[in-house]
Amino acid sequence: MVKLLIADRDHNERTGIGWLVSSYSIPFDHVLAAGSISKLFDLFEAELPDVICIELDMISKDRWDRFKELVKRYRTKVIVMTAEATFERALQGIELHAFDLWLKPHSPDHIKRVLSLCCKDVSQAKKKQDPSAQSEESSISYRSLFVHQETLDVNYRLMLMQLENPKKLPILLSFLQEYYFHYPPVLLPLSDMIVLVFSCDHISPLEYLKQISNRILIEWEERFSEPISLVLYDSHDPFLSLNEQYRRAKQGLEIRFFKGYRQLSVIEDKVDWVMIDPFLTPSEQREWIQMLNEGDRNKFKQWMYKEFLNMREPYPEPGLLRTRLTSLLAQVRRFMKSFYLDEGLLEARYHQIFETILYNPILYRIVQEFLLFLYEVLDRAATHEEHPRTDVVEQGIQYIEEHFNNPGLNLGDVANHVDRSPAYFSSLLTKKRGISFRQLLTKNRIKKAECLLLETKLSIQDVAEQTGFINANYFSKIFKEQTGITPRSFRDRKKV
Structure with missing residues (x-):
């Protein structure tokens, strides 16, 4: 417990210093005030303050020795105050071994700094004398x-x-x-x-x-x-x-x-994150394709702000949001490829944004950087409209990702969508991606099935239906071929 005594004949001075101690939360446990030398002596011996701020002018010559004796006896830290910048006042401060000398008017910052140092010195001295405090600290x-x-x-x-x-x-x-x-x-x-x-x-x-x-x-x-x-x-x-x-x-x-x-x-307790499906739904994919083709910046901004910047507790798990942002970036990537923008400085910017999504600690910054990159892509795409060469493979992949849940989806449907023959599109896909149509379709279905098994309580039959498989038995067979375990074992293993 550290006590401060402010002794000054001027009420405003006492009040001002007391207010600074309170406002800056300087850790004195008690702040006392004396407006006369008699009150000062009474409080000194009754309360034994650790620090005294005293106006030198209030101590008469006949009381000087007594005050000096009390300071020495109780080892009190003294800060002296005066309106006279004279050698005599400085000598009085030295005689009291004063911690500091303040010339009126005082500087609030200086008062704060000096009182804080005094309080710290006194606290540390008391702590050294308290064995229980040292024992408690050593246990941590x-x-x-x-x-x-x-x-x-x-x-x-x-x-x-x-x-x-x-x-x-x-x-x-x-x-x-x-x-x-x-x-x-x-x-x-x-x-x-x-x-x-x-x-x-x-x-x-x-x-x-x-x-x-x-x-x-x-x-x-x-x-x-x-x-x-x-x-x-x-x-x-x-x-x-x-x-x-x-x-x-x-x-x-x-x-x-x-x-x-x-x-x-x-x-107050463990942080319970909300679990979400981080991947875009088919309808969201179609919405983004439409917005990218329209190039409306306001729509993108509204969509991103609504999706990511209006959240309230409990929050989604940050890692899942990062995954969701990479899913959006994948849509932009395909758009870039369709305009042959995946090269040069814009390609380097794409990799920077990918790193930002993965590692930037603040969601707001990620969204702003994402939008700036997206606007840059839209500007570059607008300048390429005179050369509308589109990548039919990317268009076909987008179509597969949007319609994989259709059990009847086949190579002919995709080839017809991109206005190519099935054989030609198949050869393009294999040449560019090193994967067949059937392998790509199965990969998309299994990926979505894994998410549904982990994030929902849907039955195996329902999962099969939502991912484009004709029945649960066929789904289980293909799932085991691709992952090495059955859907039920996959779900149970993740619960452990």
Whole structure:
């Protein structure tokens, strides 16, 4: 417990310094005020403050020795204040071994910095004298973070901090080591984040840590431009092991995929992601083909924003959304091929967008980059309209992907769609893709069947019907030929 005493004859000065302490959450437990020398002495001996901010002008010569004696006896840190920048006042500060000397009018930033340093010094000194505090800290280690073990009878809470650029974590660590916590946490730096472990036996954990988190966000952004993400794990079980808390809190870091950086996420339990079918439905494929042919940018923007940027908790699993975005990119890829745009700078941009979808940590950024690339493709396609050579193989593949659920789909249907003979289209397909029509059709059907088996509770018969097989027995036979196991075994194995 650290106490501050503000002694100044000017009421406004006392109030102003007190307000700064409160506003900046400088971690003094008690802030006292004295407007006269008599009140100062009374509070000094009754409360034994750890830090005193005193106006030198209020101490008369006949009281100077007594004040100096009290400071020496109780080893109090003193900050002296004066409106006179004189050598005499400086000597008085030196005589008191003053921590700092403030000339009025005060600088708020300087007051904040000096008081924070004082508070930290006093807290660390008291901590060294408290064996129980040292014992508690020693019980928190990397082992307790990564290996499940029984916790002590202490109410711990975890806060995780992660920067967008892991190489700048040493800057964050230095920032936290200099930061002034009411109840200092144990810092455990990792390769991609910093874990803060708080002992919350004497505080209301959630409200206190929310306050700390928001203050850290504000002060970090005042000093640094590097985006930061904070996760606070607030367990309903106060004695959950640190290892379990860490694993659940780490899951919560992925929420930044939806919320972005510069946010605080509070996790109360395991993160339960919503499972979705990441692949485009036949109707969605047709819609995208139509939009690509029309080249309407507003339609694309509205579709992407509605699909990806209006989500609310509980969120879909981020990996499934990345897969869905790659399915959309595949549609754009086929459109590029049909206009012979899969070369040069645009081809390099395609690979960049693919990498962005897989690895960019923020969904909003992925969508924006995707749309910019899509607009570039549409612009390039518009300049190629004078040379409408289309890739019949890509058109045929699109047709197969849209109609594979039709049990009667055959090579003649596809060849007729692209206005080629069945034999000629078959030879083109084999030459360009190294696969026959029947193999490609079966591949699409099995791929969709695997998704339905994993993501739905449809019967084997229903799965067979929805993927274009004439009956469940034939479906099971082909599925086993392609995957090595039966549909039922495939579904059961994934549940284990």
